[in-house]
Amino acid sequence: MPLKTEHRIVSLLPSSTEIVAALGFEACLVGRSHECDYPAGLEHLPTCTAPKFDPDGRSYEIDQRVKAILQESLSVYRIEADTLKELAPTLIVTQSQCEVCAVSFDEVNRVACDFLDLPAEIVSLEPNGLEDVFADIERVAAALGVPERGTKMVTEMQARMDGIAAQTAKLAHKPTVALIEWIDPPMAAGNWMPNLVEMAGGINLFGEPGKHSPWLAWDDLLAANPDVIVLLPCGYDIAKTQEEMTALTSRKGWQQLVAVQQGRVYITDGNQYFNRPGPRLVESVEILAEMFHPTVCQFGHEGAGWVRASVSLSGRASI
Numbered sequence: 001m002p003l004k005t006e007h008r009i010v011s012l013l014p015s016s017t018e019i020v021a022a023l024g025f026e027a028c029l030v031g032r033s034h035e036c037d038y039p040a041g042l043e044h045l046p047t048c049t050a051p052k053f054d055p056d057g058r059s060y061e062i063d064q065r066v067k068a069i070l071q072e073s074l075s076v077y078r079i080e081a082d083t084l085k086e087l088a089p090t091l092i093v094t095q096s097q098c099e100v101c102a103v104s105f106d107e108v109n110r111v112a113c114d115f116l117d118l119p120a121e122i123v124s125l126e127p128n129g130l131e132d133v134f135a136d137i138e139r140v141a142a143a144l145g146v147p148e149r150g151t152k153m154v155t156e157m158q159a160r161m162d163g164i165a166a167q168t169a170k171l172a173h174k175p176t177v178a179l180i181e182w183i184d185p186p187m188a189a190g191n192w193m194p195n196l197v198e199m200a201g202g203i204n205l206f207g208e209p210g211k212h213s214p215w216l217a218w219d220d221l222l223a224a225n226p227d228v229i230v231l232l233p234c235g236y237d238i239a240k241t242q243e244e245m246t247a248l249t250s251r252k253g254w255q256q257l258v259a260v261q262q263g264r265v266y267i268t269d270g271n272q273y274f275n276r277p278g279p280r281l282v283e284s285v286e287i288l289a290e291m292f293h294p295t296v297c298q299f300g301h302e303g304a305g306w307v308r309a310s311v312s313l314s315g316r317a318s319i
Contacts, residue, residue: 006090007025007028007090007091007144008028008030008087008088008089008090008091009025009028009029009030009031009089009090009091009092009093009144010029010030010031010032010048010084010087010089010091010092010093010120011029011031011032011033011036011092011093012032012033012048012049012079012092012093012094012095012108013033013035013036013093013094013095013125014033014035014036014037014038014276014278015125015127015276015277015278016093016094016095016125016136016140016278017029017032017033017036017038017042018038018039018276018278018279018280019093019136019137019140019278019279020093020140020144021039022153022278022279023137023140023141023144023146023149023150023153024146024149025144026039026042029042029045030045030046030087030089031045031046031047031048031083031084031087031089032045032046032047032048033047033048033049033077034047034049034050034051034077035049035235038272046083046086046087047080047083048079048080048083048084048087049077049078049079049080050077050078050080051077051078058184058244058247078107079107079108079111079112081111081116084111084112084116084118085116085118088118089118089120090119090120090121091120091121091122091123091143091144092108092112092118092120092121092122092123093122093123093125093140093143094108094122094123094124094125095124095125095126095127096124096125096126105122105124108122108124109122121143123139123140123143125139125140125277127191127192127277128191128210128211128212129191129192129195129209129210130192130195130196130209130281132192132210132277133192133277133278133281134154134157134158136277137150137153137154137157137278137279138150138151138154141153153279157279157281157282160282160285161199161281161282161285164199164200164285164286164289164297165198165199165200165201167201167289167296167297168199168200168201168289168292168293168296168297169201171201171293171296174201174202174203174292175202175203175226175227175228175264175292176202176203176205176224176226176227176228177197177202177203177204177205177226177227177228177229177230177292178205178206178216178221178224178226178228178229178230178259179193179197179204179206179207179230179232179274180216180229180230180231180232180233180248181193181213181232181233181234181270181275182213182233182234183231183233183241183244183245183247183248184244184247184248185215185216186215186216186217186218186221186248187213187214187215187216188205188206188207188213188214188215188216189206189207189213189232189274190207190208190209190210190211190212190213190214191207191209191210191211191212191213191277192209192277192281193207193213193274194207194208194209195209196274196281196284196285196288197288199285199288199289200285200286200288200289200291200292200293200297201289201292201293201297202228202288202292205224205226206220206221206224218251218253221257222253222256222257225257225258226257226258226259227258227259227262227264228259228264228265228266228291228292229257229259229260229264229265229266230266230268230288230291231245231248231265231266231267231268231270231309232268232269232270232273232274232275233270233271234270234271234275235270235271235275236270236271237269237270237271237272238267238268238269238306238307241267241268241270242267242309245267245309263308263310264291264308265308265309266291266306266307266308266309267306267307267308267309268287268305268306269304269305269306272305273287273305283299283301283305286299286301287299287301287305287306290302290306291306
């Protein structure tokens with residue numbers, strides 16, 4: 001089916017931008033969120049959102065700023081209404097899953113429909129679990145008039161994931177795993193993440209499929225004493241996560257954890273992979289499989305998608 005160039009698409013979250021591009025409509029993107037940075041080359045597009053808080057600082061400081069804003073607002077981000085009006089989109093893709101991930105659907109609807117009176121279709125994604133991610137891909141494809149492309153993409157993603165799961169299912173040992181989605185205060189990973197751990201041949205200890213990521217009590221982590229700890233903070237790349245490591249390594253009991261003692265603490269680019277419910281969740285499973293079963297699973301992501309954290313017993317961390 002030929003590309004429908006009459007589309008003018010504004011994507012307000014990184015994962016939907018990746019979905020739109022993967023479906024073949026990158027050229028139809030006219031606006032993006034301030035966090036959309038993949039595929040490469042989107043930097044020239046106008047940004048239609050901005051944070052209401054200072055995103056710089058330690059993870060604890062950011063957490064406090066976000067919580068303070070959420071007490072008074074629907075979202076921690078604002079929409080650049082003037083930019084949105086000038087772009088005159090025919091399709092706006094946003095989300096209703098998490099008020100911390102992107103502007104809320106209610107905010108987008110209020111600005112686009114009530115305030116600006118734009119004749120744009122609004123597609124709201126709600127990826128609570130892995131199956132929801134697949135449904136969202138097909139929802140975007142349907143809105144773009146190419147449902148068959150969405151079906152094809154989902155089928156291909158599932159086939160690759162199933163292939164990894166089949167490979168790891170044969171392994172005798174499966175490590176217990178703690179995924180840490182925020183460092184200070186600690187938060188485990190929920191939503192689609194537990195499914196990815198299982199596919200990659202691990203036993204997930206915290207967080208439930210299809211449910212929001214829970215706060216993680218430090219005593220619970222110590223009691224579980226996981227074989228593997230994976231750090232994938234939302235919005236952080238490897239370098240930023242490395243800067244935050246002392247918030248964990250300085251805690252009582254960290255040095256005695258099995259994962260620390262055996263050198264199985266890993267730092268990932270959570271911003272680019274795990275926290276984006278889109279096409280690259282397949283690569284996220286591959287990254288986990290490489291970390292869990294390095295002698296069996298090798299996909300070439302080490303160094304770019306993940307690194308092993310060398311954690312000294314003095315409480316300092318380095319790569």
